[in-house]
Amino acid sequence: MNREEYISSGILESYLLEELSPREALEVERQLRFDPELRQELEKIEKTLYQMSESASVKPPLDLKDSIFSEIEKEETIQMSSPSGSYFKFLMAAGVTLFLISSVIAYNYWNKWQTSNKELISLRDQNQVLAQDLQKVNNEYSAVEDDLFFISQPNTQIVAINGLAISSTSSGTIYWNPGEQKVLLKVNSLPEPPEGKQYQLWAIVDGQPTDLGVFDIGNEFLSIRNVKNPSAFAVTLENEGGSPVPTLDQMYLLGEVS
Amino acid sequence: MSELYDNYIDALYGTALRMVKDESQAQEVVQDAFVKIWKNINSYRSEKSRLFTWMINILRNTAIDKMRSRDFKLSEKSDSIEHYVFTINKDKFTEQSIDALGIKDVLKGLTSDQRDVIDWIYFGGYTQSEVAKEYGIPLGTVKTRLRSAMSALRKILKVD
Numbered sequence: 001m002n003r004e005e006y007i008s009s010g011i012l013e014s015y016l017l018e019e020l021s022p023r024e025a026l027e028v029e030r031q032l033r034f035d036p037e038l039r040q041e042l043e044k045i046e047k048t049l050y051q052m053s054e055s056a057s058v059k060p061p062l063d064l065k066d067s068i069f070s071e072i073e074k075e076e077t078i079q080m081s082s083p084s085g086s087y088f089k090f091l092m093a094a095g096v097t098l099f100l101i102s103s104v105i106a107y108n109y110w111n112k113w114q115t116s117n118k119e120l121i122s123l124r125d126q127n128q129v130l131a132q133d134l135q136k137v138n139n140e141y142s143a144v145e146d147d148l149f150f151i152s153q154p155n156t157q158i159v160a161i162n163g164l165a166i167s168s169t170s171s172g173t174i175y176w177n178p179g180e181q182k183v184l185l186k187v188n189s190l191p192e193p194p195e196g197k198q199y200q201l202w203a204i205v206d207g208q209p210t211d212l213g214v215f216d217i218g219n220e221f222l223s224i225r226n227v228k229n230p231s232a233f234a235v236t237l238e239n240e241g242g243s244p245v246p247t248l249d250q251m252y253l254l255g256e257v258s
Numbered sequence: 259m260s261e262l263y264d265n266y267i268d269a270l271y272g273t274a275l276r277m278v279k280d281e282s283q284a285q286e287v288v289q290d291a292f293v294k295i296w297k298n299i300n301s302y303r304s305e306k307s308r309l310f311t312w313m314i315n316i317l318r319n320t321a322i323d324k325m326r327s328r329d330f331k332l333s334e335k336s337d338s339i340e341h342y343v344f345t346i347n348k349d350k351f352t353e354q355s356i357d358a359l360g361i362k363d364v365l366k367g368l369t370s371d372q373r374d375v376i377d378w379i380y381f382g383g384y385t386q387s388e389v390a391k392e393y394g395i396p397l398g399t400v401k402t403r404l405r406s407a408m409s410a411l412r413k414i415l416k417v418d
Binding site for chain 1: 259260263267268269270271272273275276284285288289292293296297306307308310311314315319360361363364376379380381385386387401402404405408411412415417418
């Protein structure tokens with residue numbers, strides 16, 4: 001095919017209108033490189049198309065330029081922030097979203113863990129307190145059980161000790177068993193001792209007062225060391241720590257063993 | 259980029275308008291095309307074609323996408339293409355230059371066969387094969403008509 005035939009086949013127009021396959025287009029480009037006259041012909045067709053477009057010219061609205069360039073600026077910032085385009089942007093956005101979501105979840109769980117941990121510690125502490133309380137209660141219970149067992153023995157004597165003139169409404173009870181090594185005192189009613197004073201229990205043995213120790217009001221049963229053959233029990237108000245001999249005018253309670 | 263715009267916008271916008279036949283769509287086409295031109299300016303090869311040829315092809319492809327996206331089926335368009343093309347009233351638009359020939363005057367110098375192929379292919383966005391198929395004209399005839407239209411245009415536009 002000579003140049004004239006090649007030109008009149010319309011292949012250059014097809015090339016310029018981008019209707020050729022890539023292989024055909026490459027062949028045209030190869031021909032153009034080796035044939036300056038063919039190139040000249042191509043340029044004339046281009047010029048014709050250009051001038052035809054020129055003749056179709058219409059002035060667009062004045063604001064179109066601003067609109068286009070602000071669009072380009074927008075694209076520019078997007079391109080600068082993500083050179084690999086919208087898929088990259090999508091991945092970035094997805095990544096950021098995932099990160100945010102997982103951060104929130106992680107923080108949430110961390111918070112819950114912290115709270116649970118605090119709760120666990122406080123529960124453990126509470127548990128320890130309860131265990132101590134239980135131990136205390138158990139001890140008290142076994143003590144009460146012992147006292148009850150002591151009191152319920154057939155040979156345990158109950159000695160009522162009653163208020164004297166100094167405090168006529170006061171009263172107490174002594175549980176005494178000659179075969180056992182202890183005496184129980186139950187204070188039913190006694191006024192609060194003044195500051196620096198304590199009540200002291202006495203047993204009268206062979207006409208002589210025997211010191212059974214000082215006590216504080218409050219406990220249900222006071223376990224006191226045993227005495228042999230008491231004829232009576234008495235409670236006096238003494239200086240704190242007790243006295244070797246009872247202060248007789250401060251005797252609050254007195255009861256004889258029947 | 260601003261210089262490119264100033265130099266070519268009227269021709270590009272006029273071509274887009276003639277293709278999509280709607281002012282706001284033509285503006286969209288020009289805008290999209292300019293963004294593509296800006297993005298791909300590095301891939302333009304001056305040894306292959308003139309800058310304008312490269313730009314007008316981007317514009318034409320953008321316009322073709324737009325026409326196809328609004329469901330401009332070939333068959334629907336074929337009935338009315340002549341009406342569209344020739345009902346564009348030149349007086350509605352500001353012509354770039356009073357001295358320069360308007361497109362209507364340019365196309366007036368062609369035979370109706372030549373004018374049809376220019377309108378279908380260059381402004382209608384059809385390939386030569388599509389025109390052949392649509393109008394039942396042999397592909398060879400379409401090519402010959404396009405070629406003769408180009409030769410006539412060359413004379414009218416005084417390119418030689």
